[in-house]
Amino acid sequence: MDDATHASATPAASDPSVLARGLVKRYGDLVAVDGIDLEAHPGTCLGVLGPNGAGKTTTIEMLEGIRAPDEGEVSILGRRWHRHARSIRARIGVQLQETQLEDKLSVRETLRLYRSFYKNGRTVDEVIAMIGLEDKHDAWVVKLSGGQKQRLTLGCALVNRPAVLFLDEPTTGLDPQARRRVWDIVEAFKQDGGTVILTTHYMEEADRLSDQLVIFDRGRIIARGTPASLIESLGVQSIVSVRGEALDQAAETRLRALPGVRGLRRDGGAVVLEVDDTRQVIAGLFELDLAIEDLHTHRPTLDDVFMALTGRELRDD
Ligand SMILES: Nc1ncnc2c1ncn2[C@@H]1O[C@H](COP(=O)(O)OP(=O)(O)O)[C@@H](O)[C@H]1O
Ligand SMILES: [Mg+2]
Secondary structure, eight states, rough: HHHHHHHHOOOTSOSSEEEEEEEEEETTTTTEEEEEEEEEOOOOOEEEEOOTTSSSHHHHHHTSSSOOOOOOEEOOOOOOOOHHHHHHHHEEEEOOOOOOOOOTTTTHHHHHHHHTSSSSSSHHHHHHTTTTOGGGGGGGGGGGHHHOOOOOOHHHHHHOOOOOEEETTTTTOOHHHHHHHHHHHHHHHHHHTEEEEEEEOHHHHHHOOSSSSEEEEEEEEEEEEEEHHHHTTTOSSOOOOOOOTOOOOOHHHHTTSSTTEEEEEETTTTTEEEEHHHHHHHHHHHHOOOOOOOOEEEEEOOOHHHHHHSSSOOOOO
């Protein structure tokens, strides 16, 4: 897109606030990011889901103007980094994968410091309320829990009232309750018309927060769409996994032949069935009279989408 026209024109609501075309980044012989196109719009979250090493951080850092692409173009709020770095920086919030805060500053002092980098923005009290750290406003950073620290780094990214928020694995290592508190802050930001770019290797997080999702693998986008459409594209009703000592090759063959079974794979000790008709398969399973010790069914998830696309697990932890 032409920078000059966009920098001066008032952006329409339908214009993407983040746009990338043909992004490539190489580290020596390794092509870490191999031709990425993406865009995100106001009031929505674009999720970037993929396993460790897929190129998520490299990509988001090129969007954030931290790493220079070897090829391709980035436009943020209709502007390019090489010409408008200062004005872009004033309007985005960035939470890095590893943000180091000063241990012996309080929550309030930390936010005041970040606030001082910007001409315009929120008051420190406003941010403390947004991240729910009223009780801890005087506490040193070093005394905060992992979840509280993470909310504080989110707060640091919100001090300038950004239009676009970049979050790189914002809840990695947090317990489920702390994770939900981060999600609530992100939801509120989105509700307010903000654009979120979020990387994660948690399918649940991607599913919950993303309006649009791109699935990364080895530097490429291997699927994109809404979480629901990606799951629907699998075309299976459920995933049925069975365990048992005696589930040998012969048993596998019989399972594969059951009416309603679409596909079968091994996952550690379990046989995992992709199923078109759950009732029929469960009924058929019992007819086979195999020695089953554990039976488990779930609706297909983004993990199953990744598995179907790559033959590998999304998660390695
Ligand atoms: N500064 C760097 N120098 C060399 N290789 C790098 C560098 N940063 C990342 N990589 C490599 O690029 C690939 C993508 O990394 P990264 O973008 O961090 O992936 P993700 O965030 O999805 O885990 C990995 O193979 C990683 O080892
Ligand atoms: Mg990363």
